[in-house]
Amino acid sequence: MTTEPLAKPAVLVEGVGKTFDVGRGRSAGTVVALDDIQLSVATGEFVSLIGPSGCGKSTLLRLIADLDQPSVGDIRVFGKTARQARIDQDYGIAFQQAGLLPWRSVAANIELPLELHGIGREARQKRSAELLALVGLSDFADRFPDQLSGGMQQRVAIARSLAESPELLLMDEPFGALDEMTRERMQGELVRICGETGAAVVFVTHSIPEAVFLSDRVVVMSPRPGRIVGIVDVALGRTGDRDDDLREASTFFASVKAVREALHGIPAAAITGVETR
Amino acid sequence: MRARPGVRARSALLGVAGVALLALVWELYKAVGPATGVVVGGVTVLPRTSDLAMPHLVTMFARLGDPVISTPGSPMLWSAVVGAAGFTLGIAAVGWIVGVVVGFLLALVMQRFRTAESALLPWIVLSQTVPLIALAPLVAGIGSQVRFGEARWQDWMSVALIASYLAFFPVSIGALRGLESPDAAHVELMHTYSVGWWKTLIHLRLPASIPYLLPALRLAAASAVVGTVVAEVSIGLSGGVGRMMVEYASASSGNPGKPWAPIFGAIIIGLVSAGFVAVLGLALARYRRGEVNA
Ligand SMILES: Nc1ncnc2c1ncn2[C@@H]1O[C@H](COP(=O)(O)OP(=O)(O)OP(=O)(O)O)[C@@H](O)[C@H]1O
Numbered sequence: 001m002t003t004e005p006l007a008k009p010a011v012l013v014e015g016v017g018k019t020f021d022v023g024r025g026r027s028a029g030t031v032v033a034l035d036d037i038q039l040s041v042a043t044g045e046f047v048s049l050i051g052p053s054g055c056g057k058s059t060l061l062r063l064i065a066d067l068d069q070p071s072v073g074d075i076r077v078f079g080k081t082a083r084q085a086r087i088d089q090d091y092g093i094a095f096q097q098a099g100l101l102p103w104r105s106v107a108a109n110i111e112l113p114l115e116l117h118g119i120g121r122e123a124r125q126k127r128s129a130e131l132l133a134l135v136g137l138s139d140f141a142d143r144f145p146d147q148l149s150g151g152m153q154q155r156v157a158i159a160r161s162l163a164e165s166p167e168l169l170l171m172d173e174p175f176g177a178l179d180e181m182t183r184e185r186m187q188g189e190l191v192r193i194c195g196e197t198g199a200a201v202v203f204v205t206h207s208i209p210e211a212v213f214l215s216d217r218v219v220v221m222s223p224r225p226g227r228i229v230g231i232v233d234v235a236l237g238r239t240g241d242r243d244d245d246l247r248e249a250s251t252f253f254a255s256v257k258a259v260r261e262a263l264h265g266i267p268a269a270a271i272t273g274v275e276t277r
Numbered sequence: 278m279r280a281r282p283g284v285r286a287r288s289a290l291l292g293v294a295g296v297a298l299l300a301l302v303w304e305l306y307k308a309v310g311p312a313t314g315v316v317v318g319g320v321t322v323l324p325r326t327s328d329l330a331m332p333h334l335v336t337m338f339a340r341l342g343d344p345v346i347s348t349p350g351s352p353m354l355w356s357a358v359v360g361a362a363g364f365t366l367g368i369a370a371v372g373w374i375v376g377v378v379v380g381f382l383l384a385l386v387m388q389r390f391r392t393a394e395s396a397l398l399p400w401i402v403l404s405q406t407v408p409l410i411a412l413a414p415l416v417a418g419i420g421s422q423v424r425f426g427e428a429r430w431q432d433w434m435s436v437a438l439i440a441s442y443l444a445f446f447p448v449s450i451g452a453l454r455g456l457e458s459p460d461a462a463h464v465e466l467m468h469t470y471s472v473g474w475w476k477t478l479i480h481l482r483l484p485a486s487i488p489y490l491l492p493a494l495r496l497a498a499a500s501a502v503v504g505t506v507v508a509e510v511s512i513g514l515s516g517g518v519g520r521m522m523v524e525y526a527s528a529s530s531g532n533p534g535k536p537w538a539p540i541f542g543a544i545i546i547g548l549v550s551a552g553f554v555a556v557l558g559l560a561l562a563r564y565r566r567g568e569v570n571a
């Protein structure tokens with residue numbers, strides 16, 4: 001991958017570890033959620049985090065989002081501290097639960113971050129109309145979240161995360177609660193949106209095909225303690241150019257196989273296309 | 278969560294049926310029950326059915342259309358009752374508003390500062406164990422020594438204060454629960470937008486608190502009305518239905534319908550205050566939408 005020497009990576013995670021204190025009194029102890037994580041995400045790059053439950057994917061994402069602080073190590077977002085990046089609103093975030101405010105209409109939910117940051121009404125309406133068109137929900141602007149299906153709610157949440165045109169998107173299993181068909185359609189839409197906006201993405205998922213279909217690189221993690229065990233380069237071309245035909249391509253299956261083998265702990269050196277750090 | 282028209286009509290019908298049933302039971306027992314009441318082991322478990330103890334419903338309503346006393350120029354009983362109900366309702370409303378404001382401010386302080394919650398909450402709960410009857414004369418006694426320049430502390434203010442003392446409790450508890458009701462995910466979302474406590478309050482905690490606040494406001498209204506009526510009796514403030522109940526009950530041996538008139542007044546007050554909160558709930562309907570399930 002060619003990187004301009006001056007361009008700051010979207011995310012730079014260096015030697016990050018995170019331990020949680022759990023329990024009280026006699027049962028007190030610590031859980032090592034993350035251990036010595038090294039990761040760099042270039043601008044415009046789509047990186048997925050995959051690994052068994054409890055390997056620290058969400059924790060890593062929360063550290064990048066400054067929702068929690070690392071115990072050791074350093075995190076830079078566009079060269080700034082994670083805290084500064086949050087204050088500067090450099091990223092948009094979407095979780096597994098859509099997390100829409102039930103008393104706000106769809107449009108008002110998308111406009112929430114804009115409203116909170118003092119953007120005028122007209123500019124807000126213009127932006128939410130754009131985003132609604134982007135996620136294909138223009139007819140639902142005045143509906144309320146409880147009148148939408150789960151997939152529609154998730155699309156609204158993604159539109160909301162894009163509201164301030166962030167250069168970095170953080171997504172924690174945003175399609176986790178969706179059925180397979182909706183999920184594939186949403187993946188297609190996400191690929192298209194990323195192509196249009198050029199944002200870098202850190203995407204947490206449990207699904208190997210999903211990770212491969214979406215990503216430039218798939219980061220494979222293992223639990224207890226959470227470590228990166230392999231990084232699979234997916235040679236499927238630019239994220240924005242992918243479409244559903246790709247799911248049938250042999251290169252797709254090769255990458256799926258590489259990720260699966262990394263997940264199941266085959267020594268990294270034996271896997272082609274896997275770069276370990 | 279919002280009732281559809283059909284459901285609403287049904288519940289209105291059931292309400293009417295309930296009142297009719299109550300009236301039926303009253304008249305039925307009066308017709309067949311023993312004149313001396315039902316006494317088990319020296320304890321009266323069911324009341325006497327004499328016309329004095331249990332007048333016919335017709336007697337009660339008919340009495341409303343007669344003058345209060347037989348001297349000429351006396352107003353109709355119903356208009357006296359409506360006047361008294363208005364007087365009591367006014368005081369209860371003042372007490373309700375004061376109670377709601379105080380209760381809500383307490384909830385805000387408790388939500389903002391953890392330590393305030395652990396310091397205040399036990400006192401708030403404890404405050405409600407002080408018996409109202411004991412409190413009323415005390416408040417009036419202390420109040421009588423208070424002056425603001427020319428203005429003096431009035432007895433009705435003592436009554437309103439006691440009403441607010443009862444009303445603030447459900448509001449402070451309900452509002453605190455409501456303000457703390459948003460999911461961690463929503464609170465974290467506001468954090469990722471790097472907005473402070475105030476904006477989080479306005480855009481998240483306040484709207485989220487409304488489903489908890491409305492039942493608290495309804496309870497506070499009921500408490501304020503009860504508090505007002507009891508305090509009127511206890512302090513001896515005339516003009517409202519509380520005092521009227523005592524007066525009519527003691528001076529009406531040959532007048533069985535009359536003591537029931539102020540009770541109808543109290544019912545009117547209850548309906549008006551409950552109706553007011555219901556209208557408030559309709560105005561805030563958008564904040565009572567079901568939770569989102571993604
Ligand atoms: N707030 C916390 N307090 C204590 N332990 C925590 C906390 N958050 C996470 N952990 C622990 O850290 C580890 C990693 O959790 P994390 O949620 O990051 O896993 P995950 O990879 O996202 O799992 P999943 O795929 O199930 O979402 C787990 O062992 C979890 O128990």
Ligand SMILES: [Mg+2]
Nearest residue numbers: 057058059172
């Ligand atoms: Mg997780």
